[in-house]
Amino acid sequence: MAQSLYEVHTLKGGQWVIDSTYPDKDTSIEVAKQLHGERRFEGIKVIKDTFDPRTGQGKELVVFDTSKAPKEKPAAPPPPGKSEAQAAPVAAAAAPAPARAKKKGPNKDVSVALKATGWLVVIVVGGLGVLFVINKAGDLFSRGF
Numbered sequence: 001m002a003q004s005l006y007e008v009h010t011l012k013g014g015q016w017v018i019d020s021t022y023p024d025k026d027t028s029i030e031v032a033k034q035l036h037g038e039r040r041f042e043g044i045k046v047i048k049d050t051f052d053p054r055t056g057q058g059k060e061l062v063v064f065d066t067s068k069a070p071k072e073k074p075a076a077p078p079p080p081g082k083s084e085a086q087a088a089p090v091a092a093a094a095a096p097a098p099a100r101a102k103k104k105g106p107n108k109d110v111s112v113a114l115k116a117t118g119w120l121v122v123i124v125v126g127g128l129g130v131l132f133v134i135n136k137a138g139d140l141f142s143r144g145f
Contacts, residue, residue, distance in 0.1 A: 002052040008032050011043035011067055029064045036066045043067025 006028035046064035
C-alpha cells in the first residue's frame with residue numbers, strides 16, 4: 001500500500017524550502033492558505049508525496065500552488081527576407097536576462113550611500129558641538145564660583 005505525505009513548501013529569495021509536512025490534504029492546504037495570507041513568501045505550494053514501499057518508487061504531485069510562473073516575452077518576429085536560421089540568434093539575444101531585470105540601478109545605491117554618509121557627518125559634528133558647548137559652560141561655571 002502506498003504511503004502519502006503532504007509537504008508545504010515556501011518560496012523566499014528564489015528558493016523553495018519545505019516548511020512543514022502533514023498526513024492529510026485538507027490540513028496542509030489550510031496551512032498553505034494561512035502562510036499565503038501572511039504575505040511573507042513569494043509563493044506557497046502543497047506537494048503530495050507518495051511512496052510505494054513494494055516498488056520503491058516515489059511520486060510527487062502539486063495539489064496547491066500560489067506561485068506565479070514568470071511571464072516570458074514573445075520573441076520579436078524576424079524582419080522580412082531573413083531565413084529562420086539567421087533569425088534564431090537575434091531572437092535569443094533579444095530575450096531579457098532575469099538577473100538584469102531585477103538589479104537596482106547604480107544611481108539609487110550611490111544616493112543611499114551619500115545620504116547615509118551625510119547623516120553620519122551631521123550626527124558626528126552635532127555631537128562634537130554639544131561636547132564643546134558643555135566644556136565651555138563648565139569652564140564658565142568654574143570661574144564664577
